[in-house]
Amino acid sequence: MSTLHLIDHPMIQHKLTLMRKVETSSKDFRELLEEIAMFMAYEVTRDLPLEEVTITTPICETKKNMIAGKALVIVPILRAGLGMVSGLHRLVPAAKVGHIGLYRDPETHKPVEYYCKLPQGIENRELIVVDPMLATGGSASDAITLIKQRGGKNIKFMCLVAAPEGIKVLQEAHPDVDIFTAAIDECLNENAYIVPGLGDAGDRIFGTL
Ligand code: PRP
Numbered sequence: 036m037s038t039l040h041l042i043d044h045p046m047i048q049h050k051l052t053l054m055r056k057v058e059t060s061s062k063d064f065r066e067l068l069e070e071i072a073m074f075m076a077y078e079v080t081r082d083l084p085l086e087e088v089t090i091t092t093p094i095c096e097t098k099k100n101m102i103a104g105k106a107l108v109i110v111p112i113l114r115a116g117l118g119m120v121s122g123l124h125r126l127v128p129a130a131k132v133g134h135i136g137l138y139r140d141p142e143t144h145k146p147v148e149y150y151c152k153l154p155q156g157i158e159n160r161e162l163i164v165v166d167p168m169l170a171t172g173g174s175a176s177d178a179i180t181l182i183k184q185r186g187g188k189n190i191k192f193m194c195l196v197a198a199p200e201g202i203k204v205l206q207e208a209h210p211d212v213d214i215f216t217a218a219i220d221e222c223l224n225e226n227a228y229i230v231p232g233l234g235d236a237g238d239r240i241f242g243t244l
């Protein structure tokens with residue numbers, strides 16, 4: 036079974052509470068999302084492999100560690116996941132970006148795929164799938180299935196707010212994928228929105244309310 040990592044540092048809780056407030060503007064919402072994504076990226080990348088390299092300081096030659104392997108890949112689930120990419124890029128500027136477009140059908144709440152473009156060589160790269168919301172878990176599960184069908188193996192999922200229902204669905208569908216979240220909320224409502232949640236993340240980021 037995958038591991039569920041709750042990243043609830045006080046600064047993250049504070050910023051997430053600001054994001055939840057209905058009166059928070061789109062501009063502030065986007066900035067807070069970027070900041071939280073950057074903080075969470077420290078934990079999500081904690082186990083990246085290192086390799087020893089020889090460098091020369093002003094004093095002497097020495098062997099020190101640097102990140103090993105090919106550049107990792109950030110995969111935002113469109114639209115809302117886009118709001119997390121810049122925060123991750125601030126920590127990992129060399130990361131490549133793949134895009135998966137999914138929207139939830141308003142009646143069935145099931146994800147509908149409309150776009151998938153991933154970088155070359157994903158089979159040898161670490162992948163971090165990002166989306167602020169894990170509600171029913173359908174979008175995250177389908178996105179990860181698409182990545183696996185194209186050869187991706189080493190995958191993590193990072194969100195801000197997760198519902199218990201979505202965590203269960205994702206862990207059952209992809210037991211090999213660790214989940215990183217800043218909060219585990221109470222439940223879903225009759226429209227499959229997270230309670231208390233923060234509303235529709237895509238609409239709040241892009242001002243399409
Ligand atoms: C939201 C959110 C997730 C999905 C989560 O996207 O950004 O992708 O819903 O819900 P789920 O876990 O029940 O699948 P939405 O479908 O509203 O599309 P948007 O980002 O384009 O607004």
Ligand code: URA
Pocket residue numbers: 115168170227228229230232233234235236237
């Ligand atoms: N998508 C969102 O943006 N918010 C929710 O609460 C559920 C799905």
